[in-house]
Amino acid sequence: MPGDRVPETGKAARTRKRILDAALDEFSAKGYSGARTAAIAKRAGVNVQLISYYFGGKEGLLEELLSSWQERRSKLVPASKAEPFLESFRMVLNATLRDPRRARLVVWQALGDYPGDTDALAQEWRTVAAAAVEQTRARQASGEIGDDHPPEFVTLLSFLLAFAPVALPQVIEGIYEVDPLSQEYRQRVSEDLSAFLDVRHA
DSSP states (O other), X not given: OGGGGSOSOHHHHHHHHHHHHHHHHHHHHHHHHHOOHHHHXXXXXXXXXHHHHHHSXXXXXXXXXXXXXXXXXXXXXXXXXXXXXXXXXXXXXXXXXXXXXHHHHHHXXXXXXXXXXXXXXXXXXXXXXXXXXXXXXXXXXXXXXXXXXXHHHHHHHHHHHXXXXXXXXXXXXXXXXXXXXXXXXXXXXXXXXXXXXXXXXX
């Protein structure tokens, strides 16, 4: 990968970070198709040629960002298995809403704005979703959460509550009358989900 040619230390690391942060702003605001490398370079305050040098171009930038998102997500999944349901949900909610730019990339992908292998991407999300359903089913079997609702619905609801503030912020504002990205939303929706699912607290 082009970005691996230069060790991520010192000035090179700081430059790469600025470019990645600028790319995240650009991609989350305009999607992959609407983003421009010149605009990313301007946001980062660097020469546009550096994007090709470090990342091989616009697609390389996106892949780097997606890779870091997947790494963060993989760190949450093992921890969530050991955490109580509500804590696990809050971890995912906080990770999604503290910096919603990465979640916006997921929304853009879902709308078909992705330059890579869409079949592989879809399969990856099917795998993630299936694992989440099985985890929910296990929690219901252990009595941690109520079994009044199908595990598929519980899993879907959890995903929707995390992504709705990013995809449908106006709807969240209309329902809860709070900033969709605020701590207040996270607290209220966590409590509401806990009550709805009859979560057993240790």
